[in-house]
Amino acid sequence: GAGVSQSPRYKVAKRGQDVALRCDPISGHVSLFWYQQALGQGPEFLTYFQNEAQLDKSGLPSDRFFAERPEGSVSTLKIQRTQQEDSAVYLCASSPRQGELTGELFFGEGSRLTVL
């Protein structure tokens, strides 16, 4: 497909487990963003990559959250020792632009994480 692909779509984890969420951006897109969307809320910024460089991780809520994009394409968001408050939809978005956002972000459908 030509869009942003995220996997898994649904993940149920027991509290304390580690999870890894994957994002395949549109080919050639330089910028990649991760957002967290709690039920009934707007997406909240987590982190931003420009190619393989993580330029902003100010939105990561704790040091249990880690993201990487080692080759500048696929990205993985890892959450260690999951807590119930981590339950949310995790959205990935990509853009062919860097710097100013003069065009749209292309979002994936998200990975819905439920921590029991």
Place this chain on the structure above:
Amino acid sequence: QQPVQSPQAVILREGEDAVINCSSSKALYSVHWYRQKHGEAPVFLMILLKGGEQKGHEKISASFNEKKQQSSLYLTASQLSYSGTYFCGTEKVSNAGNMLTFGGGTRLMVKP
């Protein structure tokens, strides 16, 4: 800081009009509008750039008042397909690269 959207929810009959507002406590660089249907990805509607340039893909209009730090999205002659949650995003400018900060959303339901 997160922009504030109003109203939080609105119910319309098909063919009616609606206005969704977005305001920020900080100076706006640009405002982006997205629509998200339940369980789906947010979909781009429109960008309003500082200086008045407007880019969009659908027949939905918007305004951008830089002085008031506000934007409004105008949905006219609403269709059933307009139902969903609308988010405004304000662009945060940084040396590291710009990102969007989204409001809490406005839930729109269009009934036949």
